[in-house]
């Protein structure tokens with residue numbers, strides 16, 4: 001059977017058939033109908049989004065002998081020659097294989113001769129960023145003084161590699177990723193024409209996998225049709241692409257939240273044992289989490305997550321937030337980079353999931369910190385009240401003074417000076433002195449803790465410690481120091497008791513965790529990156 005690959009068989013032949021680039025198509029049609037042609041065009045965008053196809057349609061439109069409302073007729077000799085790549089007036093070059101200056105020199109020579117059968121001579125240079133510097137220079141000279149009937153269409157996936165001098169002499173069009181919806185619609189039409197049955201979900205899955213590239217979607221489809229001729233089903237696509245269903249990822253995330261390491265390991269083993277590649281599995285998990293992050297940050301659109309998955313995310317938003325998602329994604333990205341060089345990536349994969357399950361989630365951490373803050377606040381208020389009583393007992397104090405001080409206190413209850421505390425607490429060591437000599441006291445405290453629990457003392461050793469009012473802050477510095485932080489928080493009583501034994505002051509201890517605030521969370525580079533990917537694929 002003579003099988004023609006779908007991308008060739010269904011290549012768009014006019015502007016109406018071009019998928020997902022209406023902004024470009026409209027501009028091109030308008031400029032042609034109003035006779036405002038440029039001599040150089042630059043089509044930039046990811047692979048498989050229609051750059052070369054649009055270049056050929058543009059070439060046809062320029063040379064068609066019988067334009068139909070601004071569109072090529074598709075029937076005249078010129079249209080047919082261009083469609084069959086045999087037109088002498090349309091010269092296609094691949095920058096990747098013709099990197100040399102010779103090819104460009106040849107162009108320079110041939111531009112002098114007028115077109116043979118059409119109005120224009122059109123040069124389409126694909127992957128133009130691959131040209132050598134010398135070739136670019138030669139091309140530039142031609143672009144600077146092109147004959148009237150010559151049009152250059154340069155296509156590239158990497159426009160940033162093209163010299164500014166070339167960019168400034170071309171009219172630039174940025175091609176967008178094709179949305180999943182557009183890809184799904186496109187391939188469903190093709191399957192209908194091919195008389196092949198399909199399941200909607202299967203096409204969705206292909207669209208997702210092709211990541212905005214029609215060409216990729218069609219080559220996946222080619223592959224699937226080659227062994228399942230009359231049906232494109234969800235199961236076949238899933239198996240053929242090695243796609244792991246979102247339900248499995250939800251299950252894993254649930255186990256991570258529950259910190260259920262045993263079940264996690266079993267689940268991970270089950271997945272790797274059933275033949276999924278670790279790369280595919282981890283990459284899929286990352287995509288799933290990125291979509292989840294977008295969803296809970298309010299950026300998601302229906303095509304990214306199914307309703308049941310969205311419901312699940314909604315039900316968990318009080319348990320995990322976007323910071324947790326970003327932390328998990330960061331861990332997974334680290335794994336993706338390092339696992340390539342590992343001899344036993346499956347063991348590392350299990351370790352990764354155990355690590356994820358041990359991460360404290362930031363909602364709990366912020367709750368904890370909030371409680372700590374409230375406690376210190378309560379302590380301060382008590383001191384304040386004591387002082388208040390003392391002031392009332394002082395017969396020399398005037399009533400209006402009391403009132404004004406009272407007012408200040410109600411406005412700023414946290415504003416207590418250290419010497420105020422001194423007046424109400426008579427202890428062996430003054431807090432001022434503690435503050436001044438804190439490093440020495442801290443050594444004694446550490447020694448005492450060391451006698452009680454060496455794990456705690458060694459974790460506290462060399463950490464930044466500061467005293468502020470009646471709060472001692474221990475700054476662990478690094479955010480990924482989750483085990484130490486967890487252990488210290490669990491043993492905070494031992495630390496506080498030791499402090500009391502040495503200082504005879506009840507001082508609260510706060511293990512400092514870097515919690516990103518709302519603003520930082522919104523501006524997190526990872527979120528930005530994911531957002532920009534998202535906008536690229538959705539703006540069309």
Ligand SMILES: [Zn+2]
Pocket residue numbers: 063064065066067072073074075076077078079080
């Ligand atoms: Zn024509």
